Amino acid sequence: MNNNIFLFRFYIVFSLFFLIPLASILTVQFLDFFQLYYINLLFFLSRFDMKKIFLNRFNDIDLFNFYLISKQWFLAICLLEFSSFCKKMSENSIFSYLAFCYRKLSYYNIAEYYYLKAISLSSQDVYLLGALASMYDEMKLNDKALSLYRQIYNFDKNYLIPKFYSSLIVNYSG
Known part of the structure; x- marks a missing residue:
């Protein structure tokens, strides 16, 4: 009796x-899955119904940011390529986002190629130049980074x- x-x-x-934390983790994963499914479903349904477009350019950017946050780089790149095809975003933005991905x-x-294309469209954008320079620094291409x-x-x-x-730079210019 005591043993029972x-x-x-x-x-x-x-x-x-054990089981309650496991159930909560599974619940969060299911919610993330259904949220992603719902967003993708809305996005693709809006492409087929041209009279009622659910999503505009800003929602495409929100969807892109969602893919970035969830680190789904392939889907982000596909969305950017599709936005480029539909001419929904500026080329400069698309090239800089593609370079980032x-x-x-x-x-x-490939990132260098897209950074250079974006810089060719806006040559005085210091943030693009800085991103390319920091990438050159990661690649140990110090001369290119220094010139940028x-x-x-x-x-x-x-x-x-x-x-x-x-x-x-200070020693060079001074």
């Missing part, structure tokens, strides 16, 4: 400490440049 009560209490404690996937050559940081310094003297390069 102990086993029953052990079972209750086990279920409270490919950089996160460590495809540095010099361009950034010429456009915006308040831009935060890494200490290693800022000392070289």
Whole structure:
């Protein structure tokens, strides 16, 4: 009798400490899955019903941000390519976002290509120049990074440049 009560209490404690957290984790995963399914369903249904477009350019950006947050790089790239095809976003934005995605996937050559295309459209965008320079720094291409940081310094003297390069720029220009 005493042994049965102990086993029953052990079972209750086990279920409270193991099964309830497991159930909550599974619930969160199911909610994320259904949210992603719902967003994708709305997005693709809006493409087929041209009279009632649920999504506009801003919702495409929200969907893109959702893919970025969930680190679904392939879906983000597909959405950007589709937006480029439909001409729903500016080319400069598409190229810079594509460069960011490919950089996160460590495809540095493709990322460099898209950064250079975006920079060709807006050559004085210090944030694009800074992103490309930091990628060059990651790739240990210090000469290219230094030349870009010099361009950034010429456009915006308040831009935060890494200490290693800022000392070289000050010595070069001074």
